[in-house]
Amino acid sequence: MSQEVLQALKLLEEDKGVKKEVIIDALVQALRAAYKKHYGQNQNVDVEFDEQTGEVHVYQIKEVVDQVFDNQLEVSIEDAQNINKGYEVGDKVNFEVTPKNFGRLAAQSAKQVIFQKIREEERSAVFQEYADYQHEVMQGFVQRVDNKFVYVNLGKIEGVIGKSDQIPNESYEANKRLKVYVTNVENTTKGPRILLSRTSPELVKRLFEQEVPEIYNGTIEIVSIAREPGDRSKIAVRSNDENVPAVGTTVGQRGQRVQNIVDELNGENMDIIEWEKDPIDFIANALKPADVIAVQFSEEDEKNCLVIVPDDQLSLAIGKRGQNARLAAKLTNYKIDIKPESEVEFTDDDNSDSEE
Template sequence: MSKEMIEALDALETEKGVKKEIVIDALETALQTAYKRNYNQAQNVEVDFDAKKGDIKVYAVKEVTDEVFDSRLEVSLKDATAINKAYEIGDHIKFEVTPKNFGRIAAQTAKQVIMQRVREAERANVYDEYSQYENEIMQGTVERKDNKFVYVSLGKVEAVMPRSDQMPREEYKMHEHIKVYVSKVENATKGPQVFVSRTNPGMVKRLFEEEVPEIYDGTVEIVGVAREAGDRSKVAVRSNNENVDAVGTTVGPRGARVQAVVNELSGENMDIVQWEDDPSDYIANALNPAEVIAVQFNDEDNERSATVIVPDYQLSLAIGKKGQNARLAAKLTGFKIDIKPESEVEFVDDDELTAEDQAEEAAEVATDVDTTDANEDAATEAATDAAADPDDDAATTASDPTDTNE
């Protein structure tokens, strides 16, 4: 070993980012193992690497004792004081035992250690780089595919896309450029493993961030995404600026912005929903394009559930094809939604009415009673007046039987 070794370690640190101290520590450990294996030595061996000259020396560490039982591990006090009078029982002394042909073994070991450290450093660098892109969109190239995965090159690493993360109606061709969502980055024993997806709801959110500047800068916020990949998605948005319409901004002029996302996802339909603080309004918006008459919450149920009343002719629209519209709305809002047509809804009992509703009903009843009483009082007063005045036509007719005969 020589200064060339030091120069190689310096170059390795500069080019690969592997610190020289780390390689030297690993090299010393590997050389200890190699020495014990090749020379059948005990476990008291140390290897010293001179970081300035590049020289390697092997030492046997022995303990000073009164009586020596194993010469490989112990040295007598007499022999120790002959070396240095300051030695005492219990001290440890290093004796150089570097073999003459150890340079060849050291060179082979150093090569293996350096290659291993380089691989580890490259893996660590790749993991550090791509872990920053987790939950982000990257541009990749389809390298190959099999029955389970599509392999996408992202530059320094080949990512895998499982079947569950592949769009149902998409056909991935070799060397095709595609956008993928980095769903997970693992630091596995064989190196960093990057998993990508085209079906993850996060991809919809990131695509809108690319197309809508107001979403990217936070003026408009995507609150939630419910997705059935390749078919339909519902995206709930709200505005953090009262002068900005969240839905209109997201859709864009003539639907240009949302259409760009639809095109990227191979025609997947997008419903942009206005998020509301009031759960009933939010649920009604989530069921768009269906019209909602009322939303009733089941307070007695421990689960978050609601009954939605819609016009009879809107029932199929509210439920959607194979229940998709209701299913996505439930996923978006977090409520279990039961949809009923207006004709099946029973009238609410007085006991179930709120205090406000009961007060309004009482006021209407009181108004009807007052009107009826006033009419009855007027009729009684008119009859009394007529009986008291004989000149009145009605009184004459009632009291003169001759008129009847005529």
């Protein structure tokens, strides 16, 4: 058995990537449990595994006492000193009790415990590997779909996309390639669990970082994102280099950079707008493609504003089912009320909030 064990340890370390020390520790624990199961639980035993020869030795450990009450756990001072005169009361004495047939008896008990330890170590290794991908984008393939989840093959493990993280009306047929945002990596009793999203605004941000080098290196900054997954997103960008235009660089030559992201998200429209420090200009930009005449802020709440647009631009500013206004409000973090020019009486003070 000794040579078989050594060969098994070598193969497990090479094939599974589990350190030999970890497997030996599991083996020792399994052998200790096997011995006590077959030869009595009420004893203190230690198991030693020789890494050079693969031999196993079992030792019963007894405490040196003046008077023995339990000969499974204690040895008299007289008997101890017959072994070695240096023993004193309170010392521990090891008696080898390795059964001749112990390898055969222990093998079955040890096998299950060892495999369990190997599974735990493999799961831990996978968890550590994929934990580094939390809050990043990964690419995988749809493995299968049920009523609750889309299961995505990420390589060594499956990730899951819950219902709320699935893009409405997106098709998730088997083997479809997907880029997904890793929202969380959990280490559960059943192994690592990776939660994925196709709806997170962070997915859009990470895709732009992959597609636009100037965003990845910080030349252009994504300030905010408002998203209605599968339909439309608005992205506010600004440049940290006056020689690099934020919107044009993000969109790319002939719109190719944005188009690549639109394709990845199955046609989700992308509005790239210029972030402005002045909230009036920022709100006006956020409502594009509609024109804005003026922005008036509430005296009671500075985060509330009234936006005035030309009469023929009202439906465009509001958007289909209110989407354009809704996304603009999310993007700017302002509550936006929109009115047509014909319904508003201007004063001289209003002109200060008007776009030139």
